[in-house]
Amino acid sequence: MSQDPYELLGVSKSASADELRKAYRQLAKKLHPDLNPGNREAEEKFKAVGSAYDLLSDPEKRARFDRGEIDASGAERPPQNYYRDYAGDSAGRYQNDAGYADMMDDDILSGLFRRARANAGGRDLRYKLPVEFLDAVNGATNRVALPDGSTLDVAVPPGTRDGQILRLRGKGEPGMGGGKPGDALVEIEVKPHRFFTREGDDIHLSLPIGLAEAVLGGEVRVPTTTGAVAMKVPKGSSTGAVLRLKGKGAARPDGGRGDQYVNLKVALPDKIDPELEEFMANWAAGKIQNPRAGMEA
Template sequence: MRNPYEVLGVAPADTSAEIQSAYRKLAKKLHPDLNPGDKTAEEKFKEVAGAYDLLSDAEKRKRFDNGEIDASGTERPQHQYYRDFASSDQGHPYADMGGFGDFMDSDDAFAELLRRGQRGRANRRGQDMHYHLPIDFVESITGANKRLTLPDGSTLDVKIPPGMVDGQTLRLKGKGAPGAGKSGPGDALIEVEVLPDRRFTREGDDISLELPISLSEAVLGGRIRVPTPTGDVTMSVPKGSNTGTTLRLKGKGAPHRGGGHGDQFVKLKMVLPKASDPELEAFVSNWSKGKEFNPREDRMS
């Protein structure tokens, strides 16, 4: 397995924030959900996720930097040897207390300290595991059920609650690394990335949408279909609407923490046909009031 710093393209001196930023860029590029059927991208994603899992954990990163574990998180041979030697029960004089059997005295405070350390190692909670999950903008508003592909090829089902924001972290209890002895497993910490949407933008719990309308709809008004995160709805365009006219769809935004929803704001943009229309040109040429109207007069004075 390659050096995790090389996999992420970072240096050992880089901060945790710099490492996280490098990981997010690579994960967004290589995630299996964004590269369906691409086995090469999937294998690279597993490698990147494994490297980030090690370097995002301060204790693991320190042990790797000190040469105590390798890039896969496995104890290096010399450490494994001493651990197995100390834990052997084949009559070795130090077996019961991890290599300190000859120094034990029931009244010795040092002996009690070693006993506590021995018990702590035997019952240790599993490590928390860190993952990255991209979701669509609409999924962040409505919620979704997602399946996360883990570095080892296994999967984890994740329920995305409605109203998630970019960078928010979900904690799945007991879905991390297994613990030792009587202690339970760690948790899975899943950082959610909300992918940009070409239609919607979000500000707080409100969302916005720019919607093209025709000249006829702008002048005469009418009923038009408007996309929302929960599906299309019908909205009335008032007569005489301009580019920049903003209408509100109440309750079509993101969920409020205490209940209810924000609103969706629809900003109208009048668009003329791409091809020239002789009939329209003739009308405008003969439209005297249109020639008299100067839309820049109030704005530029």
């Protein structure tokens, strides 16, 4: 069972939007994976705190959670069972007004039931929509195919997460009589990207750099989810060094964006140049260096 989002953020149910935002930012800074390398528990809580803030920072979702219509993950709660749901031994008995005869003593109750049935709302319908990684990060309009052969255009907001459910009002099953139609609940399935990954609102990228760029430093072009940008590589950079591009991550509910973290990976040429090979053979300082110092058993 998902933990209560108010408890996760450490706020009361009457907390204002500013109080929610302040609590989330404090926890996110404390639990961020970069500050807790290898701490699986902190990483899982970081994700849980992000999901809790996503839910409570959306006024509509927060109201629906407070009313018990959705759970902490944003999923619809099962509807309450009514008397007719327990009438399995009387198949079809409550499909018309006669079936309610044992519950009615006068015409007033009978009329109430007839009107309720005549104005029954339509059911919510569930769909799954595969979305490209960049469309989920930047926002897009995608089309979902319906069972009857028609299509439905779905506006995917910037920053949409894998597994997030979008509610399209009035796009579900038609109601009866004057009843309102149900809603379409669209679960997003974000496709993996060939070199970007996402953790919370941050984007991660492994970037190969040449030996000369690693030793001498310099400016390189780095792909981001919104286009390539220039980034300075410090002199003497090694594989595993991580550089941050501020504000180049996924969109946040508060209007900001996460960051992009670039993990450098030094790549040697496919074919070693004779001049480089000769230099390395005669490089005395290189022979003295022991990058595995301290790893002896």
